[in-house]
Amino acid sequence: DGGITQSPKYLFRKEGQNVTLSCEQNLNHDAMYWYRQDPGQGLRLIYYSQIVNDFQKGDIAEGYSVSREKKESFPLTVTSAQKNPTAFYLCASSMPGQGATDTQYFGPGTRLTVL
């Protein structure tokens, strides 16, 4: 089956700890994205990557880091510098080159709770 997988589904972290969220896709998409979703709000872009070994900050990158060593993988690290990390995190991918019609496909999400 083709798609996007995120793991784990639920994640608990103590304050002061870094944690890494996994995102893998087998759609052969070049671009990948990380979003954060808080209750009653739309999604906000954290980081995105248009190609392997390259990524750009989104609107709320502070306290987060990413890597893109492989086309199919785009892990997100939530660092201790992120002041309010409890949220639902969504990964997406798309195939750019279609201008503004790019469609993003989403994974099932990871719910991170800081204890």
Added chain:
Amino acid sequence: AQSVTQLDSHVSVSEGTPVLLRCNYSSSYSPSLFWYVQHPNKGLQLLLKYTSAATLVKGINGFEAEFKKSETSFHLTKPSAHMSDAAEYFCVVSLLGGKLIFGQGTELSVKP
């Protein structure tokens, strides 16, 4: 600047009655627009997208949306609601380069 506004944070309908979820957008060029649906604790699923080919767009599960440039609207409709339609719905506008701007979401409740 591009933006999207969903006019209702919550809509409640009875099963079998029509659904209308309202979305207005602001864009300096002809935009691409999407509707996504999200069930609780799940990812987003694409319902439909408008890419200037036709103003009336048909999507999955009986949903459709009409692009009205004069009203800068892209409202989502369905003739007859089903219990399984209860979810949160997001109207989204695409920027050049592929970045997305999300509306705040509309929660749809369906009463039996």
